[in-house]
Amino acid sequence: MSTRRRRIVLLALGNDILGDDAAGLAAAETLRGEFEHDVDVVASGEAGLALLDILAGYEFALLVDSISTGRVPPGTILEYTDKDFQKVVGPSPHYAGLPEVIKLARHLGIDFPRQVRVLALEIAPPMDFRETLSPAITEAMSPYVDRAATILRGWLAATP
Amino acid sequence: MSKRITIDPITRLEGHGRIEIFLDDAGDVERAFFQVPELRGFETFSLGRPSEEMPRITPRICGVCPTAHHMASTKCLDDLWQVDPPPAAKKIRELAYNLFMMEDHYIHFFFLAGPDFVVGPDAPAAERNILGVIGKVGMEIAGKVIRVRRECRQIMETMMGKVIHPVFGLPGGVSKGVTEDQRTEWLQTADFAVEFAQFALQLFDDVVLKNKDYVALILNDAYAHQTNYMGLVDDQNRVNFYDGEVRVVSPTGEEVSKFAPQEYVDYIAEHVEPWSYVTFPYLKKIGWKGFVDGPDSGVVRAAPLARCNAADGMASPLAQQAYEKMYETLGGKPAHATLAFNWARLVEALGAAERVKELLEDREITSDNIRTEPTATPSEGVGIVEAPRGTLIHHYQTDDNGILTNVNLIVATNFNAAPIAMSVEKAAKGMIKGGVVNDGLLNMVEMAFRAYDPCHACATHSLPGQMPLVATIRDRSGKMIRELRR
Numbered sequence: 339m340s341t342r343r344r345r346i347v348l349l350a351l352g353n354d355i356l357g358d359d360a361a362g363l364a365a366a367e368t369l370r371g372e373f374e375h376d377v378d379v380v381a382s383g384e385a386g387l388a389l390l391d392i393l394a395g396y397e398f399a400l401l402v403d404s405i406s407t408g409r410v411p412p413g414t415i416l417e418y419t420d421k422d423f424q425k426v427v428g429p430s431p432h433y434a435g436l437p438e439v440i441k442l443a444r445h446l447g448i449d450f451p452r453q454v455r456v457l458a459l460e461i462a463p464p465m466d467f468r469e470t471l472s473p474a475i476t477e478a479m480s481p482y483v484d485r486a487a488t489i490l491r492g493w494l495a496a497t498p
Numbered sequence: 499m500s501k502r503i504t505i506d507p508i509t510r511l512e513g514h515g516r517i518e519i520f521l522d523d524a525g526d527v528e529r530a531f532f533q534v535p536e537l538r539g540f541e542t543f544s545l546g547r548p549s550e551e552m553p554r555i556t557p558r559i560c561g562v563c564p565t566a567h568h569m570a571s572t573k574c575l576d577d578l579w580q581v582d583p584p585p586a587a588k589k590i591r592e593l594a595y596n597l598f599m600m601e602d603h604y605i606h607f608f609f610l611a612g613p614d615f616v617v618g619p620d621a622p623a624a625e626r627n628i629l630g631v632i633g634k635v636g637m638e639i640a641g642k643v644i645r646v647r648r649e650c651r652q653i654m655e656t657m658m659g660k661v662i663h664p665v666f667g668l669p670g671g672v673s674k675g676v677t678e679d680q681r682t683e684w685l686q687t688a689d690f691a692v693e694f695a696q697f698a699l700q701l702f703d704d705v706v707l708k709n710k711d712y713v714a715l716i717l718n719d720a721y722a723h724q725t726n727y728m729g730l731v732d733d734q735n736r737v738n739f740y741d742g743e744v745r746v747v748s749p750t751g752e753e754v755s756k757f758a759p760q761e762y763v764d765y766i767a768e769h770v771e772p773w774s775y776v777t778f779p780y781l782k783k784i785g786w787k788g789f790v791d792g793p794d795s796g797v798v799r800a801a802p803l804a805r806c807n808a809a810d811g812m813a814s815p816l817a818q819q820a821y822e823k824m825y826e827t828l829g830g831k832p833a834h835a836t837l838a839f840n841w842a843r844l845v846e847a848l849g850a851a852e853r854v855k856e857l858l859e860d861r862e863i864t865s866d867n868i869r870t871e872p873t874a875t876p877s878e879g880v881g882i883v884e885a886p887r888g889t890l891i892h893h894y895q896t897d898d899n900g901i902l903t904n905v906n907l908i909v910a911t912n913f914n915a916a917p918i919a920m921s922v923e924k925a926a927k928g929m930i931k932g933g934v935v936n937d938g939l940l941n942m943v944e945m946a947f948r949a950y951d952p953c954h955a956c957a958t959h960s961l962p963g964q965m966p967l968v969a970t971i972r973d974r975s976g977k978m979i980r981e982l983r984r
Binding site: 353354355356382383384385386387388390391438441442445446448466467468 | 539540542543555558561564605609627628629632637640641644647648651660661662663
């Protein structure tokens with residue numbers, strides 16, 4: 339992981355051998371070219387408390403991740419902010435999710451980003467191991483990357 | 499004609515296990531199924547690749563226990579390339595592995611089981627989370643949980659590369675040694691870890707064992723199954739997470755079999771059901787007798803309590819004391835209470851912490867001799883470790899150049915798939931009578947399968963960070979008559 343000298347982190351989550359699950363990772367690789375001098379770009383297959391370790395110390399965090407809500411077509415961009423993370427219910431079978439991690443960090447007074455945003459790209463549930471993205475997700479990649487870039491540029495313009 | 503209740507997590511997050519409950523005409527539970535849409539094609543994905551890549555590929559199967567796959571795969575390569583790592587390399591691997599076990603067990607206890615036991619099974623859903631646990635145990639303890647796992651992970655990262663994608667295991671050894679400075683520094687973490695593990699057990703004692711209702715819940719027959727138990731043991735039949743032989747004991751505690759990893763195919767077979775992609779391993783000697791427990795069943799459980807049942811004890815003094823105390827309360831060995839898996843997890847965490855300390859007190863761990871170069875021609879290998887959730891088997895076959903021609907993995911949740919289905923069914927039977935569905939059904943069923951700490955998926959995601967459950971109850975015509983939602 340890069341050193342924490344920057345104030346903004348772009349955190350890409352996903353499994354790089356699970357087809358469209360790697361959508362966030364692919365987007366981050368494209369964004370790396372423009373932003374790597376100003377933003378820490380971190381790719382990870384982790385979840386739960388590990389996110390606490392990764393995100394602690396930054397002021398702004400943008401997460402790019404795939405999601406399967408089943409409510410919108412694959413390729414749809416869904417955006418979440420802190421407001422969407424207010425409700426924390428019972429635990430998942432494995433680990434704390436992002437909402438729980440944010441609440442925990444704030445509760446414990448851990449130095450955590452004051453703004454956390456998530457750009458999730460809807461995908462069909464990936465059931466097969468492969469190293470390529472589907473046509474629908476490949477097509478969606480350009481607008482997805484543009485939208486993430488807009489958020490990052492906004493933060494960079496607002497921070498010295 | 500049966501009617502069907504489906505409990506279906508809305509999202510796929512960590513693998514969307516689905517529970518289907520079929521009622522008979524009287525409205526009682528006829529059968530319950532725990533279905534997992536398992537990821538497919540890993541074997542196909544692997545074939546034709548160099549076997550040496552497997553310790554780097556297989557951690558991607560599961561974002562929850564990458565270290566377990568890395569280590570099982572590395573040990574499989576030792577066997578495949580017929581190479582015995584130097585003692586220091588084995589100790590370094592075991593050090594990393596015990597750090598991982600400890601950290602993983604704490605996450606489960608404090609974040610997943612904690613809400614059930616520390617906050618309470620009947621507490622409002624909004625309080626049954628880590629914040630509820632903190633509210634009960636205090637901020638100082640929460641800080642210690644965060645600290646112990648952070649320090650464990652920092653050491654693992656230094657040793658193995660990224661925790662999620664370790665790269666240090668090689669056939670015949672490891673890629674990186676431990677320096678004297680590191681050994682000394684890490685011993686401080688080891689001391690803290692041993693202290694914290696004892697503290698966690700004391701917390702369990704104070705909060706859970708002193709509460710009669712909780713003890714009654716743990717010992718409740720609705721959560722018990724008399725099955726066979728399996729786990730790796732050392733040469734004195736003590737629990738070992740990294741290496742040893744696989745020992746299986748019967749529901750009454752007699753040794754059924756004990757075998758070297760390479761012999762597993764002689765002892766373990768896999769049953770297939772048309773409604774599930776998951777295979778259901780069973781004891782070959784007994785045969786597949788269905789989703790049943792008892793002395794004639796071939797079902798074998800893996801997991802913390804199963805390991806404790808399969809062993810004669812723990813390998814370190816404090817963990818051994820905790821082990822004895824646990825069995826005293828549970829009424830002797832083997833213990834069948836599924837919810838006591840959570841207790842065994844803390845006993846094992848203490849054992850792992852003590853082993854970490856013991857390994858770091860051994861100066862041989864700083865030896866430069868950390869690799870034996872393979873020279874043999876590969877053909878077939880098996881590697882077995884105890885993942886936090888239970889026994890994990892990697893089995894590879896290759897051509898003369900080490901290119902994979904066959905891959906078989908049996909993960910802990912495979913072993914536990916039949917027991918999970920049985921536990922879910924038993925819990926459902928207790929909560930649904932005459933067509934009346936108790937509102938506590940979801941939580942009871944969840945507690946039953948959560949105790950196994952199951953892992954079914956390899957997609958690691960952060961949103962929405964919860965597993966909503968929906969129980970759909972349908973009449974005999976298939977029309978929904980009620981829906982329970984959490």
